[in-house]
Amino acid sequence: MFNLTQIEIDAFYLTIKVALFSIAICLPTGVTVAFILSRATFPGKWLLDGLIHLPLVMPPVVVGYILLILLGKRGVVGEWLFQTFDITVAFSWKGAAIASAVMAFPLMVRAVRLSLDSIDRGLEAAARTLGSNKIKVFFTITLPLSLPGVIAGTILAFARSLGEFGATITFVSNIPGETQTLPLALYNFTQIPGDQTPAIRLLIISLILAFGALIASDVLARRVNKRLGLNAGERD
Amino acid sequence: MIEARFNVNRKDFTLQVDLVLPGTGVTALFGQSGSGKTTTINVLSGLVKPNSGFISIDGNILFDSDKGINVATEKRGFGYVFQEGRLFPHMTVEENLLYGMKSNVAPIPSQKETVKLLGLTKFLHRKPVSLSGGERQRVAIGRALLCTPKLLLMDEPLAALDAARKQELLPYISKLKDILNIPIIYVSHQTQEIMNLADTIVLLENGRVLQQGPVDEIINNSKITPYFGENLKSSFIKCIIDNNDHDTSVTNLKFDGGSITTTILKTPVGSSVRVRIRAQDIAISIEQPQDISIANIIEVMIQTIEPSGEGFVDLSLIAKNTVFWARLTKTSVTNLKLTPGRVVYALFKSTAIEVLGH
Numbered sequence: 167m168f169n170l171t172q173i174e175i176d177a178f179y180l181t182i183k184v185a186l187f188s189i190a191i192c193l194p195t196g197v198t199v200a201f202i203l204s205r206a207t208f209p210g211k212w213l214l215d216g217l218i219h220l221p222l223v224m225p226p227v228v229v230g231y232i233l234l235i236l237l238g239k240r241g242v243v244g245e246w247l248f249q250t251f252d253i254t255v256a257f258s259w260k261g262a263a264i265a266s267a268v269m270a271f272p273l274m275v276r277a278v279r280l281s282l283d284s285i286d287r288g289l290e291a292a293a294r295t296l297g298s299n300k301i302k303v304f305f306t307i308t309l310p311l312s313l314p315g316v317i318a319g320t321i322l323a324f325a326r327s328l329g330e331f332g333a334t335i336t337f338v339s340n341i342p343g344e345t346q347t348l349p350l351a352l353y354n355f356t357q358i359p360g361d362q363t364p365a366i367r368l369l370i371i372s373l374i375l376a377f378g379a380l381i382a383s384d385v386l387a388r389r390v391n392k393r394l395g396l397n398a399g400e401r402d
Numbered sequence: 403m404i405e406a407r408f409n410v411n412r413k414d415f416t417l418q419v420d421l422v423l424p425g426t427g428v429t430a431l432f433g434q435s436g437s438g439k440t441t442t443i444n445v446l447s448g449l450v451k452p453n454s455g456f457i458s459i460d461g462n463i464l465f466d467s468d469k470g471i472n473v474a475t476e477k478r479g480f481g482y483v484f485q486e487g488r489l490f491p492h493m494t495v496e497e498n499l500l501y502g503m504k505s506n507v508a509p510i511p512s513q514k515e516t517v518k519l520l521g522l523t524k525f526l527h528r529k530p531v532s533l534s535g536g537e538r539q540r541v542a543i544g545r546a547l548l549c550t551p552k553l554l555l556m557d558e559p560l561a562a563l564d565a566a567r568k569q570e571l572l573p574y575i576s577k578l579k580d581i582l583n584i585p586i587i588y589v590s591h592q593t594q595e596i597m598n599l600a601d602t603i604v605l606l607e608n609g610r611v612l613q614q615g616p617v618d619e620i621i622n623n624s625k626i627t628p629y630f631g632e633n634l635k636s637s638f639i640k641c642i643i644d645n646n647d648h649d650t651s652v653t654n655l656k657f658d659g660g661s662i663t664t665t666i667l668k669t670p671v672g673s674s675v676r677v678r679i680r681a682q683d684i685a686i687s688i689e690q691p692q693d694i695s696i697a698n699i700i701e702v703m704i705q706t707i708e709p710s711g712e713g714f715v716d717l718s719l720i721a722k723n724t725v726f727w728a729r730l731t732k733t734s735v736t737n738l739k740l741t742p743g744r745v746v747y748a749l750f751k752s753t754a755i756e757v758l759g760h
Contacts, residue, residue, distance in 0.1 A: 291449050293501070
């Protein structure tokens, strides 16, 4: 029962890899966009806000298809990427990471923005009166104080990437060892009549991964809250 | 010297300020809430950009709308103590204190002295959340001082505290005044704080400067007295401690026009203090009374008699260069036939004297 086949092992590692790369894309861009949405006012802000949230409300298959049109080998951006940098993302794990990142992006932005909105802007003003320019204020005050949101966003994005199915299968297909992540492999096994043990094994692995992410998020959140002085249990 | 002329125009509020403030001592920005006090210091600090105007300190231009100059807040080098402290919650007290310290300038007073002066030694490793309101404000003051400011702005630093905490923090702020060589701009609507601390008063009303000048000149001005409350109409008198008599437990104070006696003070002989005597605590006698328990009997001349509220009048009384205010009933004035120019005696008990600090 617990002897994993090569296909399953590949799917496991690939899922982790895709999720990590997805976060690597989401985190810096998500924090930047969240900061812009939270702090700046400019014409067309509602449009940016809407665009970012599109993947949340559109069917994932549609998102995958848009990615295929844009980033496919003959796509507008894909062709340019291939000719200039010799990079192909379609039908590779990189594409899977991009699909996951796009799907997870709004979750990341929302969580971080919520956290940024709740920061007392007066603290940033105080830091400026103490000689910090805007960049230093961001890294010493704004970012540390929004850490709970950044962590929540990261865990959400990680979990979303673990479960990404529709956009991935549409954009990069279901290639074992290359783009076949856990949900895709699980789907595959359920389509084969007969022995269900491989599917059950993947189900258990998925459960463990998701649960692990939740626990990790909880532990991190506690630590950060303590560091931020949000609980008063620290008197000495 | 600080020069500030600027306009802030908002939908529901216009602030029009024209100020020249001295380069030393405490300037109190005084006025009711909504008069523009906080906006004024926010403009000075650079946190609020005025629509037009000119601001300079000691000849350095910080803002000039004509020339397009607007020095960023972080480059102005002003310390700012906010009403709510605004300590950084993710840092310890010590990290908060060190946040604005420059690596190439040693603050005066030094880090050690500041910590000691503000009584912060035992809190250094605690987080702001575990401090009381008064302790937080002390940290906020220390943090502002350690960035070696050219000017210290204080926005009602005592307003968020209860009466006991206020009394606890006020002496620290008084001490600062003596130690620091930089000007302090102090926003408040509390008479007691202003009487204790201010050298110069700026009175703001509805976004305009109504009065500005040295505290002793301005304090009995008819424009400013309503702000201290009609029932609080008082004489503010500058005195020098003449002697502290420990045997009889009284202190004699000299003022420009005579001397007064109060219950014994701890303030050393020779220091100058400001005292306040409420108009309702002063009585008038036509002849110099004999055999009376009242300690202070001062010969004065009636200058003006003006009505104040139902059945009362306020008399301004001159003793050489000092003005006393007395509140009497209209009946008393008629019965005693008091008229301007008449010489009478102002009477008040030593307990009616409130010493406000120096």
